[in-house]
Each structure stands twice: as C-alpha cells, then as structure tokens.
Amino acid sequence: MNGLKAEKVLLYRLIRVNIISEIVNLTKVVVWRLEGMIQQKKYGVVYTPNRLADFVASLIKNEAKQDKYYIQTILDPACGEGALLKAVKNIIEDCENFYGIDVDTEVIDNLSKKNEPKTTFICNDAILPKNVKVKTSTYWRRKLSVISAVIANPPWSSEKIYDDQRLEMAGFSLNAGQYDSYVLFLELAYQIVDEGGYFAFIIPDSLFDSQNEYLRRFLAEKTQIRVIARLGEKIFDEVNRATTVIVCRKAIPTDESVTMCFRLNTENRKQREHHNPNNAWLHSLRSF
Numbered sequence: 390m391n392g393l394k395a396e397k398v399l400l401y402r403l404i405r406v407n408i409i410s411e412i413v414n415l416t417k418v419v420v421w422r423l424e425g426m427i428q429q430k431k432y433g434v435v436y437t438p439n440r441l442a443d444f445v446a447s448l449i450k451n452e453a454k455q456d457k458y459y460i461q462t463i464l465d466p467a468c469g470e471g472a473l474l475k476a477v478k479n480i481i482e483d484c485e486n487f488y489g490i491d492v493d494t495e496v497i498d499n500l501s502k503k504n505e506p507k508t509t510f511i512c513n514d515a516i517l518p519k520n521v522k523v524k525t526s527t528y529w530r531r532k533l534s535v536i537s538a539v540i541a542n543p544p545w546s547s548e549k550i551y552d553d554q555r556l557e558m559a560g561f562s563l564n565a566g567q568y569d570s571y572v573l574f575l576e577l578a579y580q581i582v583d584e585g586g587y588f589a590f591i592i593p594d595s596l597f598d599s600q601n602e603y604l605r606r607f608l609a610e611k612t613q614i615r616v617i618a619r620l621g622e623k624i625f626d627e628v629n630r631a632t633t634v635i636v637c638r639k640a641i642p643t644d645e646s647v648t649m650c651f652r653l654n655t656e657n658r659k660q661r662e663h664h665n666p667n668n669a670w671l672h673s674l675r676s677f
C-alpha cells in the first residue's frame with residue numbers, strides 16, 4: 390500500500406469511527422430523554438408557577454393567623470424544584486424548619502447543594518419510603534418529629550405504581566378502586582400533620598368526581614375544610630385539567646366551621662404568568 394492510499398484508508402476509518410461514536414452518543418441522548426419522559430409521566434412532574442405557589446402559601450398563612458397557630462415546620466412531600474417551599478419561606482419567616490421530599494435524585498442533589506438555611510431535602514418515596522417496615526406515617530413522624538403544615542402539588546397521575554397490599558400495610562385506606570396518586574398524598578398529609586395543623590394541596594377537579602366520594606367524606610368528617618378554590622383550566626401550561634386548591638385543618642369540624650369557596654374569574658386567571666406577591670387571586674378570595 391503506498392502512502393497516499395494508507396492515508397485515505399486511515400481517514401475513512403476515522404470518519405467511520407466518528408460516525409459510529411456520534412450515533413452511539415445520539416442514541417444515549419435519545420434513551421436518556423425517553424427515560425426522563427417516562428419518569429416524568431410516572432411521577433407526574435409538572436412544577437408549580439410562582440403565582441400559584443404564592444397563592445397557596447398565603448392561604449396557609451392566613452388560616453394559621455386566624456387561629457393564632459404557630460407554624461413551626463412545613464413539609465412539601467413532593468417538592469420538585471422547591472417552588473412551594475420557596476413561596477412559604479418568603480411569607481412565613483418565623484417558621485423554624487422547611488422539609489422537602491422527592492423521589493427524583495437529581496432534583497434533591499441540586500437543591501441540597503444550595504445549602505439553604507433551615508431547610509432539609511430528603512430523597513425518598515414519600516408514600517412507600519425505601520426499606521421501611523413500619524407504617525409510612527410512623528416513619529415520617531419519627532424522622533421529622535414536628536409537622537405543623539404540609540403544602541403540596543403532588544403528582545396527579547392515575548397510573549397505579551404501588552401494590553394495594555403494600556399500601557394497606559403502609560397504613561393507606563383511600564386507595565380503593567380507581568384513584569389518582571394525589572389521593573395517597575392527601576391521606577399521608579392528614580396522617581403526619583400535627584393535630585391542629587394544616588395541609589394545603591393543589592389537585593385536579595377530579596376531587597369532585599363520583600370516584601372520590603370516599604375521599605370527600607374522609608376530609609369532611611375528619612378535618613375542617615377551610616378553603617376550596619376552584620381555579621379552572623390553563624393554570625399549568627402543560628396540563629389541560631381544571632385545578633383546585635384545598636386547605637384543611639386537622640381538627641374535627643364543629644357547627645361553627647366555615648369553608649370559603651370560590652371560583653377564579655376569567656380576568657384573574659389571565660394574570661397567571663405575572664409573579665405578584667400581593668396576589669390578586671387572594672384579593673378575589675377575600676372579597677368573596
């Protein structure tokens with residue numbers, strides 16, 4: 390083989406190697422993206438816009454203020470990138486501890502690196518934590534000790550990712566028949582929050598469907614439902630489901646218990662992109 394021919398062969402091989410490694414890299418990216426999409430679908434990853442996070446945080450603050458209840462710790466059991474915890478930190482300054490749990494390792498790693506004061510992030514499955522033999526609520530109560538309030542935009546997926554028998558052993562009872570994953574998070578919040586504490590949830594309007602009669606009965610009998618805010622559709626860009634915010638106090642309802650209910654009007658719904666600490670949504674709720 391003369392020199393020129395050898396160079397050509399070498400060049401050809403190099404190009405081939407490059408093309409093959411490019412294809413391998415591209416395949417890795419596609420697989421990685423697909424895995425991400427599957428994970429997103431499985432765990433219902435849609436983060437809360439600031440405006441909605443501020444609104445929900447304000448609702449908890451207002452209820453606690455009204456009851457003269459001191460919020461010592463707040464937990465988001467499906468914290469994602471921490472939008473809701475950030476919102477409560479901004480307005481409930483005297484709170485001593487903020488806890489965030491999420492199954493997503495990457496998200497928790499990133500949040501933990503920020504070393505935020507008074508804040509602890511835990512990577513685990515909030516519903517069935519790994520290697521736990523006791524009931525889920527017992528585990529979290531032991532680990533976190535005080536939980537004055539739970540704030541959450543949990544996954545809404547209807548995909549059943551847990552075995553019913555395991556859920557029962559872990560202390561869940563609302564997972565009968567067809568249910569969305571937020572139902573488990575609501576039951577968990579009720580179980581782990583302190584007596585007299587609050588839980589505020591961003592959930593879909595399926596709360597009002599017939600399949601959720603048992604859940605509604607559970608909340609109506611065991612908690613004081615303080616707020617039901619029906620925000621309608623298009624609150625989240627990626628989700629075409631109507632959204633409701635519900636705030637409950639863990640206390641047996643009395644004859645004096647009042648539930649504030651409202652529907653967001655179209656004009657206020659349009660302002661959703663705008664981040665506004667003096668939340669106009671809250672004003673419409675107050676004026677209801």
Ligand SMILES: C[S@@+](CC[C@H](N)C(=O)[O-])C[C@H]1O[C@@H](n2cnc3c(N)ncnc32)[C@H](O)[C@@H]1O
Nearest residue numbers: 432435436437467468469472491492514515542
């Ligand atoms: C709808 S996103 C909301 C995230 C965040 N709370 C917010 O408002 O932006 C739901 C989050 O729940 C997490 N998640 C889903 N299933 C979970 C589980 N079993 N335990 C803990 N986190 C979970 C997902 O990884 C995702 O970050």
